[in-house]
Amino acid sequence: MHLHKYEKWWLTFGTAILVVFLVVVGVTAVHGSTHPNQSKWTINYEEVDTIAPFDNPGVHKVEGKDWDYEVVLVASAFNYNPMEIEIPVGSKVKFIATTKDVIHGFQVAGTNINMMLEPGYVSQYVTTVDKVGEFTIVCNEYCGIGHAMMYSTLKVVE
């Protein structure tokens, strides 16, 4: 099919930028291990309270793993357990979270810690907390009439 000369340039330029962009996104994902949550861990969502580690929600210091802390969190309509999380700045943290009922969100506002929590699945995300401050954890998926009342707090301390 005939293409106008300028259109050829335009499409070549556009497609080239697209390919560069996808390579950057792909390489940072694979080499920088910046994949979003892709956990395949399944759980009986009706028995969450009795299944480890969710029988003991909270912040746990761990040894011998690639991360320093594990944050275990249980969401249910309309609250998070625990209500407050405190972690020293600079730690590498694994967030492990699930829901006891409907779909909830788990977002540390203003950061890229953001996962869907779906019944029957455990969501996981590893990151380094590198900024001191108090961050609000919000439920960002509509979960019913009390949805906007659902929050927790992440305190990153010196």
Add this chain to the structure above:
Amino acid sequence: MTIAIKETKVSQSIHSKTLNKTKTIAKVDRKDAKLALAHMYVAFIALFIGGLCGLLQVLVRSGKFQLPWGIGYYQVLTVHGVLLGLVLTTFFAMGFHTAAVSRTCGAYSDSQRKLGWVGFSIMTIGTTAAAIMVLLNEASVLFTFYAPLQAHWIFYAGIALVVVGSWILALMQGLRFAQWKRENKGQVTPLLSFMVIINNLMWTVATIGAAAVVLFQLIPWSIGWVERIDILLSRTLFWYFGHALVYFWLLPAYMVWYVAIPKIIGGKIFSDALARLAFILFLLLSIPVGIHHQLTEPGIDAFWKFLQVTLTMFVVVPSLMTAFSLFATFELRGRELGSKGIFGWFKNLPWNDCRFLLPFIGMVAFIPGGAGGIVNASYQMNQLIHNTIWVTGHFHLTAATTVVLTYFGAAFWLIPHLTGRKLTKRINNMAITGGILWTVGMIIMSGAMHIAGLFGAPRRSEYSTYGGSEQAAEWISYQIAQAVGGTILFVAILVILGVIINLLWYGPKGDEEFPVAEVAEGAAKTPMILENFKVWGVVLVALILIAYTVPIFDILTNSPLGSVGYPHLIGR
């Protein structure tokens, strides 16, 4: 050719610059016009009620206003999303399609048209059923109706009827198109009708996903025939449909840009072949991309998420082709009118013609809209904005500005064309005022949504201070800005509805043109491969199988205990 095109004389209209003083115009058959108009009534009633709900939402989120009479925020939000996201768009698209095929292929046969009325009636019954359930507070599940929040089964059945009705309308349009092909063997099909068929094909293949989740999962589960359903499967099927849904809204706008706008400015279509190729690329890249809405979800492997991200991004190619074609048309026309310099042609565009101005604003809004879309689909970057109000800001640029302003621009000629009235200078000015108000309101509202979203403010949430959180306090000034923008937008809706009412019932009788441009001389001949639906159908199915087979197999084999329904959480 058995086409009942009436040739009518039309006298000088407000667009005298672009029309000859007297000219014969092709008209949509009167009976077909009634069917198309029926869709417009529903679409614009939806605009009014949906817009009113939008106003209530921004007021609630400002923290200065509470809903009276026990009306719930999420009930209002469900009405807003269902009416504007599903009803306005689907009815407008199907009404526009109906008229477009009649205009370019010729009038429907009586039996085809009967089919169309059946489809329209089923869509309207479905809409009414779903609306009643929402009003009774039996279905405050938002327009994405994610399980395991559980609505009344009649709500899901209503949605299913809307889909089934739209299939019957697509069948009517397809039958008329096939008839044209039989009667004009070997000829290139009318571009506008070809585009309608592509959009219907995409819609039909995509809605199979929505129909599957509604018919096989949600309805049996909400009636109580089955106790539990697979949540991740339901979401994956929903998004198999969900992204194509937004292209289904967008493509009628593209039809207006490619086919009607060149005629309105007095120019020609830059290339018939490139226009068709762009539509085929949209078709192929619309469905095997839905998982980019599920990037932060568990249970789906990174590889398949990234593959669908890649397929999503390739929509950049038809988008760039479209931008090139449109601006080439503008420039060619401007130079024809004697423009000098690199950008001189810009001045010669008909800025005071609402049929051009509103769609043009829509095109401009698609630049930041598309850029934001790239952010959304960008794998890791998605985590910063997923389910924040940034996303709401994004689709208020794409759907609620690009698409809707183009629909308005089209309605300004389509409705008087169908009713046999005229778009007068006065109504034209009123329409321009509406368009400018819309733009101002949207810049404020969508801008504030984008910024607050970057700070982490969630979407789909009523006013909350999150226990006095400092971060949430920062979001509130942006929520007040959203209320200001949203109020201006509601005023714009009232002005636009004033225009529509005039065009439906009060404007002076006359003939308004249904603009369909010709292809520019010297444009390349259209290769027949572009008309071969079998080839593109096979490619589409292959892409869908590649993108979805393994993820769905994984979901089925790795599935946890299914979910029971939670009707009480939505106040049932």
